[in-house]
Amino acid sequence: MTRRAQSLQDLGDIRRALHDAAREKALREAQAREKAARDKRERELFAHTVGKVTPIRNAVRVVLDKPRPSPLPIQRERDDAAVLHEAISDEFDVESLLDTDDAMSFRRPDISPEIVRKLRRGAWSIQAQIDLHGLRRDEAREQLSAFLREAQKQGLRCVRVIHGKGNGSPGRQGVLKAKVKSWLVQKNQVLAFTQARGSDGGHGALVVLLRPT
Known part of the structure; x- marks a missing residue:
């Protein structure tokens, strides 16, 4: 192969590489635009569904005093159960x-x-x-x-x-x-x-x- 033919072949390889790189870049840019458009549609859909939101300024918060549940007499219940378990009858025939x-x-x-x-x-x-x-x-x-x-x-x-x-x-x-x-x-x-x-x-x-x- 002559030097001129080899140079032409190298030039063709470079062009193809540049073309592939440009096409890959264009594809990434298209995917990014599609994602951005999708995100925008989702934001607009939420805003359209919820409607206009007005922040509340200097809102007064009411702290409710929740009544505490009455303490359960667990130990007393256990003691009562133990007494019942150990109960002995006067009517037992021995x-x-x-x-x-x-x-x-x-x-x-x-x-x-x-x-x-x-x-x-x-x-x-x-x-x-x-x-x-x-x-x-x-x-x-x-x-x-x-x-x-x-x-x-x-x-x-x-x-x-x-x-x-x-x-x-x-x-x-x-x-x-x-x-x-x-x-x-x-x-x-x-x-x-x-x-x-x-x-x-x-x-x-x-x-x-x-x-x-």
Whole structure:
């Protein structure tokens, strides 16, 4: 190829490159104009829809004092629910659940008789006690519930409940003695109980084994 022909070819390449660049530029400018026109139409459409807007000057703002909702007595509701959950009935028939031995002991179905025998022999040391002797029935029931709840909270395992022998009751039959057994059976934290040994109160007290925490 001669130098003249090569020069003409290079000139043609340059022209084509310039033409492509100009066409690309024109395309970008057309896209920009189209976008600007579209944005303008959207602005005008909003203004046409809303109408003329006049800014408010020195507007007076009124701050409303919203009434605060009354506080919910959540803790009191929880306490009431706990009391209901732990409520024990005076009408509960406990006799059918007691072992018919001299001590009229009680144990949960998953507790073996050997546990009761150990409890009777004093295998567990008595860690706390409550004396209900002489109290009215309602007072005794409430104090027993509170005592068991606190004992379990402290992680105690063996406690003594003194109910009295009932010698001063009509017919020498201890009403509180029978009620205490009924109340204990209804408490989930009580695993077993048996009559105390003579040195620990005998017929006037029960030794109670509590569920571990």
